[in-house]
Amino acid sequence: MHLTKVYKQHVAVNDINLKIKAGRMTAILGPNGAGKSTLIKLLIGQLTPTAGTVEMNRTRQPGVVFQGSVLDDALTVEENLRLRAQQYRDVPKQRVAELRVQLGLTSFFHQRYGTLSEGQKRRVDIARALLNHPEILFLDEPTTGLDIQTRTVIWQLLHDLQQREGLTIVLTTHYLDEADTADNVYIMTNGRVCSHGSAAEIKQRYGRPQLVLTVAPNAQPTVLATLVQTEFHVTGNQVICLPTDMASAIQILTICQPNLLDFEYRPSSLNDAFMALTGKELT
Numbered sequence: 032m033h034l035t036k037v038y039k040q041h042v043a044v045n046d047i048n049l050k051i052k053a054g055r056m057t058a059i060l061g062p063n064g065a066g067k068s069t070l071i072k073l074l075i076g077q078l079t080p081t082a083g084t085v086e087m088n089r090t091r092q093p094g095v096v097f098q099g100s101v102l103d104d105a106l107t108v109e110e111n112l113r114l115r116a117q118q119y120r121d122v123p124k125q126r127v128a129e130l131r132v133q134l135g136l137t138s139f140f141h142q143r144y145g146t147l148s149e150g151q152k153r154r155v156d157i158a159r160a161l162l163n164h165p166e167i168l169f170l171d172e173p174t175t176g177l178d179i180q181t182r183t184v185i186w187q188l189l190h191d192l193q194q195r196e197g198l199t200i201v202l203t204t205h206y207l208d209e210a211d212t213a214d215n216v217y218i219m220t221n222g223r224v225c226s227h228g229s230a231a232e233i234k235q236r237y238g239r240p241q242l243v244l245t246v247a248p249n250a251q252p253t254v255l256a257t258l259v260q261t262e263f264h265v266t267g268n269q270v271i272c273l274p275t276d277m278a279s280a281i282q283i284l285t286i287c288q289p290n291l292l293d294f295e296y297r298p299s300s301l302n303d304a305f306m307a308l309t310g311k312e313l314t
């Protein structure tokens with residue numbers, strides 16, 4: 032609550048209130064330098080806040096996956112996991128074998144960690160963080176630097192863990208499509224949270240749907256005359272309208288139909304919301 036972290040003069044995290052819901056996936060979305068990693072480090076207790084407190088109801092230590100791995104390149108996947116398992120007091124013997132199956136590590140289980148692909152490494156890192164059966168798993172940008180297929184696999188795996196095991200997941204990302212599927216999203220810029228809620232709520236609050244009308248030759252004046260109550264701009268033979276909701280988009284289409292060659296309806300996206308909130312695109 033009211034978490035703040037100041038590095039010398041720089042305020043990296045500025046008075047942030049965060050509520051993590053048990054058994055859900057929470058995404059902290061923001062561009063590079065927004066303060067996401069600092070926030071995660073405050074939540075797991077790796078950094079001491081300059082002000083504010085963290086309250087966590089849990090019995091076991093949380094699992095944490097950092098941006099850089101803590102595993103040994105020269106050891107195999109199995110050796111790494113067995114070694115790490117020994118560092119906890121009560122990890123049952125079969126836990127490593129369980130995670131091998133659950134995270135799909137079998138085909139490279141006896142391969143040295145340093146020789147794995149980035150996606151394979153990420154899976155082993157997640158297995159390592161789950162050795163002591165944590166109730167909550169923190170991941171700092173788990174999919175950054177991965178190709179799109181591998182990102183999808185890792186993302187699916189995290190959703191499965193959350194849904195099947197009831198694991199609470201908190202992760203940072205700068206990919207909008209990933210945040211879109213989380214249960215709860217916090218949008219961060221310059222150390223502050225500028226919006227939070229479900230992706231659908233944020234889109235509804237800040238996003239604007241677009242209706243793109245491709246207008247028949249010479250019909251533009253007629254179409255524009257009907258748009259008295261709608262914001263729009265014109266590019267070539269296209270009129271880009273910003274209706275307030277789907278119902279008003281349908282109304283525009285009904286009135287303009289005789290003068291249209293084509294149309295496209297684009298529902299509001301998290302990117303629109305991000306732009307509306309920050310004036311910048313999240314790239």
Ligand SMILES: Nc1ncnc2c1ncn2[C@@H]1O[C@H](COP(=O)(O)OP(=O)(O)OP(=O)(O)O)[C@@H](O)[C@H]1O
Nearest residue numbers: 038039041043061062063064065066067068069070
């Ligand atoms: N140890 C430190 N000393 C001074 N400034 C720091 C330190 N760590 C981070 N910062 C600064 O704090 C700000 C937030 O950094 P942080 O790593 O939390 O951002 P981020 O959102 O995680 O970015 P990225 O996506 O690039 O990891 C940045 O401006 C960064 O330069």
